[in-house]
Amino acid sequence: xxxxxxxxxxxxxxxxxxxxxxxxxxxxxxxxxxxxxxxxxxxxxxxxxxxxxxxxxxxxxxxxxxxxxxxxxxxxxxxxxxxxxxxxxxxxxxxxxxxxxxxxxxxxxxxxxxxxxxxxxxxxxxxxxxxxxxxxxxxxxxxxxxxxxxxxxxxxxxxxxxxxxxxxxxxxxxxxxxxxxxxxxxxxxxxxxxxxxxxxxxxxxxxxxxxxxxxxxxxxxxxxxxxxxxxxxxxxxxxxxxxxxxxxxxxxxxxxxxxxxxxxxxxxxxxxxxxxxxxxxxxxxxxxxxxxxxxxxxxxxxxxxxxxxxxxxxxxxxxxxxxxxxxxxxxxxxxxxxxxxxxxxxxxxxxxxxxxxxxxxxxxxxxxxxxxxxxxxxxxxxxxxxxxxxxxxxxxxxxxxxxxxxxxxxxxxxxxxxxxxxxxxxxxxxxxxxxxxxxxxxxxxxxxxxxxxxxxxxxxxxxxxxxxxxxxxxxxxxxxxxxxxxxxxxxxxxxxxxxxxxxxxxxxxxxxxxxxxxxxxxxxxxxxxxxxxxxxxxxxxxxxxxxxxxxxxxxxxxxx
Amino acid sequence: xxxxxxxxxxxxxxxxxxxxxxxxxxxxxxxxxxxxxxxxxxxxxxxxxxxxxxxxxxxxxxxxxxxxxxxxxxxxxxxxxxxxxxxxxxxxxxxxxxxxxxxxxxxxxxxxxxxxxxxxxxxxxxxxxxxxxxxxxxxxxxxxxxxxxxxxxxxxxxxxxxxxxxxxxxxxxxxxxxxxxxxxxxxxxxxxxxxxxxxxxxxxxxxxxxxxxxxxxxxxxxxxxxxxxxxxxxxxxxxxxxxxxxxxxxxxxxxxxxxxxxxxxxxxxxxxxxxxxxxxxxxxxxxxxxxxxxxxxxxxxxxxxxxxxxxxxxx
Numbered sequence: 001x002x003x004x005x006x007x008x009x010x011x012x013x014x015x016x017x018x019x020x021x022x023x024x025x026x027x028x029x030x031x032x033x034x035x036x037x038x039x040x041x042x043x044x045x046x047x048x049x050x051x052x053x054x055x056x057x058x059x060x061x062x063x064x065x066x067x068x069x070x071x072x073x074x075x076x077x078x079x080x081x082x083x084x085x086x087x088x089x090x091x092x093x094x095x096x097x098x099x100x101x102x103x104x105x106x107x108x109x110x111x112x113x114x115x116x117x118x119x120x121x122x123x124x125x126x127x128x129x130x131x132x133x134x135x136x137x138x139x140x141x142x143x144x145x146x147x148x149x150x151x152x153x154x155x156x157x158x159x160x161x162x163x164x165x166x167x168x169x170x171x172x173x174x175x176x177x178x179x180x181x182x183x184x185x186x187x188x189x190x191x192x193x194x195x196x197x198x199x200x201x202x203x204x205x206x207x208x209x210x211x212x213x214x215x216x217x218x219x220x221x222x223x224x225x226x227x228x229x230x231x232x233x234x235x236x237x238x239x240x241x242x243x244x245x246x247x248x249x250x251x252x253x254x255x256x257x258x259x260x261x262x263x264x265x266x267x268x269x270x271x272x273x274x275x276x277x278x279x280x281x282x283x284x285x286x287x288x289x290x291x292x293x294x295x296x297x298x299x300x301x302x303x304x305x306x307x308x309x310x311x312x313x314x315x316x317x318x319x320x321x322x323x324x325x326x327x328x329x330x331x332x333x334x335x336x337x338x339x340x341x342x343x344x345x346x347x348x349x350x351x352x353x354x355x356x357x358x359x360x361x362x363x364x365x366x367x368x369x370x371x372x373x374x375x376x377x378x379x380x381x382x383x384x385x386x387x388x389x390x391x392x393x394x395x396x397x398x399x400x401x402x403x404x405x406x407x408x409x410x411x412x413x414x415x416x417x418x419x420x421x422x423x424x425x426x427x428x429x430x431x432x433x434x435x436x437x438x439x440x441x442x443x444x445x446x447x448x449x450x451x452x453x454x455x456x457x458x459x460x461x462x463x464x465x466x467x468x469x470x471x472x473x474x475x476x477x478x479x480x481x482x483x484x485x486x487x488x489x490x491x492x493x494x495x496x497x498x499x500x501x502x503x504x505x506x507x508x509x510x511x512x513x514x515x516x517x518x519x520x521x522x523x524x525x526x527x528x529x530x531x532x533x534x535x536x537x538x539x540x541x542x543x544x545x546x547x548x549x550x551x552x553x554x555x556x557x558x559x560x
Numbered sequence: 561x562x563x564x565x566x567x568x569x570x571x572x573x574x575x576x577x578x579x580x581x582x583x584x585x586x587x588x589x590x591x592x593x594x595x596x597x598x599x600x601x602x603x604x605x606x607x608x609x610x611x612x613x614x615x616x617x618x619x620x621x622x623x624x625x626x627x628x629x630x631x632x633x634x635x636x637x638x639x640x641x642x643x644x645x646x647x648x649x650x651x652x653x654x655x656x657x658x659x660x661x662x663x664x665x666x667x668x669x670x671x672x673x674x675x676x677x678x679x680x681x682x683x684x685x686x687x688x689x690x691x692x693x694x695x696x697x698x699x700x701x702x703x704x705x706x707x708x709x710x711x712x713x714x715x716x717x718x719x720x721x722x723x724x725x726x727x728x729x730x731x732x733x734x735x736x737x738x739x740x741x742x743x744x745x746x747x748x749x750x751x752x753x754x755x756x757x758x759x760x761x762x763x764x765x766x767x768x769x770x771x772x773x774x775x776x777x778x779x780x781x782x783x784x785x786x787x788x789x790x791x792x793x794x795x796x797x798x799x800x801x802x803x804x805x806x807x808x809x810x811x812x813x814x815x816x817x818x819x820x821x822x823x824x825x826x827x828x829x830x831x832x833x834x835x836x837x838x839x840x841x842x843x844x845x846x847x848x849x850x851x852x853x854x855x856x857x858x859x860x861x862x863x864x865x866x867x868x869x870x871x872x873x874x875x
Contacts, residue, residue, distance in 0.1 A: 038675070042666035046655065053654035126616050127650045127711065130639045131667035277635045278618055343633040535565070535628035539637065 042133060043141025047115065048148060056111070057149065060103050064153055067099045068160045087169025090232040096164065097178065097228050100157045104150055104182055105221040109189035112146040113213050116197025117206050135272040139194060143268075146190035150183060174235055177253075178228055184257070188264055189220055195267050198274035255300050262293035279341035283333070283363035287371055290329050294375065297321065298382060305386055312404040315383060316490065319408060322379040323415045323486075330372025330423045334365040334430060335444025338520070340527050348529040359525060365444075366521035369427050373514075376419055380412045407493045411486060414502065417510040418482040422451055424513030431520065456481040474498060479505055565628040567592045567719050567750035568613065572622035575608050575774075582608040583619070584774035590752060590767065592718075595745045597765030598754040599866060605774040606754045607647060610723050613752065614644035626719050640668075643712030647724040649704040650711075651696040657683070658692040661710055668715035682710040685740070702733040709740070720744060722753040726760060738764050762862040772870045785865055793818070793830040794838060794857045800825055801851035810848060814841075831857070 037045075051057045075092045076083060119125035128138065161179070164170055196209050266289050273282035301318040308314060340348075340363060349358040360371040387405055426448050430439045433447075459481040466475075474495045478484045479502055488495060494502065532540070566589035575583040583605040590596040598606050611617040613624050615635035623630050629637040652660060661682055665675045683689040686706040691699065699707060705725060712720060722741070726734045734757070741764050745751055755761050761768065762782050769779040778785050800807060808822045811829060816837070820829040831838060835857070842855050 038671055042663055045666060046652070046659070046663040049659055050652065050654040122650075123646075123648065124650045124652060126646070127644075127664075128667065130615055130642075130644060131664065132636075132640060132669045132715075133667050134636075277615065279633050279635070341633060342630075533628075533630070533633075536634060536637070 041137060041141040041144055042131075043128075043138060044144040044148070047141065047145035051145065051149060056107075060107050061152065061156065064099060064103055064156050068096065068157050071095045071099060072160060072163070083167065087167070089164045089167040089170035090235060091169075092167055093161065093164040093170050093175070094229060094232060096157055096160045097182075098225060100153065100161075101182060101221055101224050101228075103153045104186040105189060105224055106217045108146050108150050108153070108186055109193040109217055109220075110213060111149065111193075112142060112190040113193030113197045113210070115142055115145070116194055117210070120197070120201045121203065121206065129275065135275045136268075138275060139268060139271050142194050143187070143190060146193075147187060150186050150190075154179070154183065170232065170235060174231065178231065182224065184260055185220065185224060188260055188267075189217060191264055191267050191271070193217075195271040195274070198271050251303075258296050258300065262289070262296050265289050266293060279343040281344045281347070281363055283336055283368070284361045287333070287361050287368075290325075291375065294322070294325055294379065297325075298379065302382075302386070310386075312408070315386065315405070315408055316411075319380075319383060319412055319415065322376060322383075323419060326372045326376040326379065327419045327423065329375075330369065330419065331426065331445050331448040332441045333368030333372060334423055334427045335439060335441035336363055336365050336368055338364055338366065338431075338434075338524060340364065340524075342530065345527055345530045346532050348527060350529050362524070362527070364524040365427055365430060366517065366524040369423055369517060370521055372423060373416075373420055376416055380416055383412055384409070403493060407489055410494050411489045414489060414506055415482075415486055417506045418486070420510040421506070421513050422448065422455075422482070424510070424517045425451060427517050427520070428513070452482070456483050459484065476501055565625070566590055567594075567627055568596070568752055569625040570609065570613075570622070571624070573609060573612065573619050573624055574621040575605070575612060575617065576620045581774045583612070585622070586771070586774070586776045587622075588769055588776060588779045590750055592750055593745060593748045594766045595741060595751045595753065595764055597761035597768040598752060598771065599756075599758060599761060599768060599862075600754075600771035601870060603773075604771040606771055607723055608774075609771075610644075610721050610752065610754065611646075613721050614642060614646075615639055616644075640715070641717050642719045642721060643715065643717035645708045645712040645720070645722045645725055647727060649708050651699070651704065651707075653697055654695070656693050656695050657688050657699070657707060660696050660707065661688075661714055664711050664714045670715065678714055678716070682713050685713070686710040687736075701728045702730060705729060705733070705737070709737075713744075718749060720749055720751045720753075722751065724754055724756070726755055726757055734760065758862045758866055768862070770866060770869050777869050778865075782862060785862075785869075793832045794835070796829055796831045796838065796841075797854070797856045797858075798827045798845075798852060799854040800827070801853055807845070807850050810845070810850070 071092075075088075075095060079086070079088050079092075082088070116125075119128065133141075161175055165172060165175060193213060196213050199209060200206055266286070269286045269289050273286060276282050298318070301314060304314045305311070305318075344363060348362060349355050360367050360374060387409065426444060429447050429451075430444055433439050433443065437443075459477045459479075462477045463475065474484070474488050476498055478488075479498065485502065485506075531537075568590040570586050570588055573583050573586045574581070586605070586609060588596075598610070600606050608617065609624075612619050612631060613626065615631050615638050618632060623632055625631070626638040627641050629641075631638050652663075655663070658679065661679045662675065665678050670678050680689070683692060686709055688703065688706055688710060691703060696704075696707060705728070709722070709725060712722070725741075726737055729737060738760055741751055741753060745764075745766075753761070753765070766781060767779070768782055768785055770777045770785070778788065780788065798807070802825075804822050804825050804827050807827055808820060811817045811820055811827065816832045818830045818832065820827070831841065838857050842852065845852055
């Protein structure tokens with residue numbers, strides 16, 4: 001070891017010009033590659049280096065190639081001379097798909113999960129977390145590494161898949177579509193795997209999550225295989241080779257991709273939020289994604305509603321998904337801490353407009369409660385507007401029964417009340433529990449599950465104990481049960497006998513719970529922006545000064 | 561830029577794990593370029609407070625600052641100027657020494673020529689340049705410690721937090737590590753270092769803090785702590801020609817002498833006095849006709865002070 005007084009000085013500011021190696025000047029392409037390599041995500045570089053040396057990757061890749069070759073030889077041998085006459089493409093393709101789907105849908109996503117979980121177990125994540133890498137860069141790096149492995153596996157089996165096209169019976173669009181969705185599925189599952197890896201640092205929970213993740217991935221693999229088998233069977237009927245030229249093909253796929261991408265973004269933000277430091281804002285981005293996700297869904301539903309001329313199934317799908325979406329998201333958001341860190345308070349909206357419209361994106365259970373209610377209310381308002389527009393629709397005639405729309409209005413109104421009531425009750429319970437224990441998202445969601453089970457289970461037990469023949473399947477006891485009541489309204493409309501009870505009791509309960517929560521919401525609304533500490537402002541000013549280009553020196557005496 | 565604030569500051573820091581108060585109201589400050597020795601028995605709260613400084617844990621109450629930035633509210637700014645070396649090595653499988661340091665250089669956003677330059681200098685400084693291609697998992701304990709130090713240094717941080725850097729090192733590596741820490745301090749880096757080897761800390765630290773059961777019992781320069789907590793007595797050992805009993809009798813009459821022990825031609829006793837009075841005593845003995853062959857005094861070391869200040873309590 002050489003220690004020479006002050007010898008160790010790393011001067012990161014004074015980088016000299018690039019020095020050529022010997023007399024050889026690097027070409028433009030080499031320089032471009034050097035710059036590109038320099039800008040690559042640090043984790044992607046490290047994990048690629050690790051993966052290329054790892055036994056797991058080499059074994060998987062070797063097995064993939066070997067299986068591909070064995071299947072090619074075995075398949076050709078089995079088909080025999082008939083290879084010139086028959087259509088054996090789908091059969092061979094399915095074999096190759098099985099070989100490819102296992103690494104893509106099981107190995108790569110599980111590897112992504114283990115990559116994060118192992119960093120937590122071996123405490124390497126701690127050292128990673130205190131570098132200059134942000135949480136999103138960490139997630140992107142891990143995801144990039146999974147995507148790279150996926151591409152390598154895909155490239156290994158691509159010649160085999162191309163070979164199946166020559167065997168006839170399978171169209172190019174089908175091959176590309178299956179490729180595309182398998183890749184998308186692999187990436188999405190890897191994203192979920194990364195999120196699961198961030199969930200806990202406790203070993204026993206990690207073991208449980210590992211088992212659940214493995215089971216889920218095997219199910220995804222099995223589901224993917226079944227789906228591909230069905231697509232191959234229906235290849236001729238669907239005429240996918242002509243699909244490229246049909247508008248519906250593109251619209252349908254765009255809708256699916258939108259859905260997958262929006263959930264991908266949500267899980268990505270959730271994973272990044274999990275590894276962000278405690279004082280940072282972990283909530284606002286998630287709320288923006290939730291809103292954007294639902295706006296996209298609303299757009300697709302509106303499009304379907306318009307082209308179908310107001311088909312009632314679309315409206316019902318919209319209402320049910322809206323209720324579940326906002327209730328589910330609300331159940332998680334109300335588990336946030338009511339205390340805003342000083343860091344978050346530095347960035348609170350300041351203007352009147354900002355405080356009115358953007359406060360609901362601030363972290364906190366109260367603002368989250370209002371955010372979920374406002375989201376659902378907005379959704380239902382859109383649905384009501386769509387219903388009101390129905391009579392003047394250009395098509396003129398609704399393809400659906402009028403009673404269905406009446407039911408939809410009741411369903412929307414009562415659904416909103418139930419969501420307000422359950423989220424509000426959960427919020428009150430969270431506040432009570434917080435007095436003697438920590439409350440997080442998991443606790444808040446578990447409390448919601450408990451509430452729903454209680455409010456639906458008890459009426460169901462009472463109903464079954466007092467069952468009489470010829471009696472209506474709905475009674476006053478069921479008012480407490482959102483599932484029972486909403487299902488009844490959806491299928492048969494408002495129960496005649498209990499209508500007044502439902503119309504009074506459910507909104508009243510929602511109103512009372514809402515009012516009880518208002519003081520907590522107001523407390524969160526009182527948070528105002530604070531100035532950043534002096535030291536932070538000093539550094540920001542220094543950094544800003546470095547970014548401003550120096551003013552040109554005036555050389556002309558005529559310049560002022 | 562010369563800063564008016566301390567480079568490290570802990571303000572009323574608390575960290576509780578259930579009923580255990582791992583860190584209990586700890587406050588101190590470390591100025592730029594100082595080496596602060598953090599000492600205390602196992603479970604005293606050293607690692608916990610160091611982890612809070614490194615933004616790996618959050619305090620229950622209070623705050624800590626690095627270069628004026630709060631570890632709670634601005635951990636991202638703290639991380640840019642802090643290098644942390646934990647008491648365990650963080651090695652990656654299938655990664656060699658060069659790749660390991662290159663990865664962390666990338667993670668600290670060193671670009672272009674800065675990155676290989678930083679990696680090379682760190683490898684040279686820590687003596688790892690000969691082991692560049694060696695897998696990190698195959699390194700010896702000492703080499704792993706050097707690698708961990710190299711990782712903490714890769715982005716040239718102004719503040720270094722080193723948790724037990726000498727643990728498990730052989731004597732030579734310890735001496736080298738001590739020299740490295742001093743060299744870093746000479747460059748103006750602020751170093752917070754914990755160790756169980758108190759003699760080493762006493763040599764390299766400007767300021768020392770003694771922690772027990774989460775409480776900071778003493779803080780200051782090594783001399784200040786000596787003065788504040790040291791027993792004013794010195795232990796004196798005399799070897800003489802002739803009869804030790806007569807010297808014993810002579811000493812027993814003096815009020816400042818205690819704990820007198822006669823051992824052949826040796827006399828040992830404790831002397832309540834300053835070093836100047838030790839010299840006066842020696843002169844008096846010679847003038848009294850005793851043939852003194854050897855006269856030695858021993859003042860308390862940092863280890864003695866540590867034993868006096870702490871009570872060996874665990875929680």
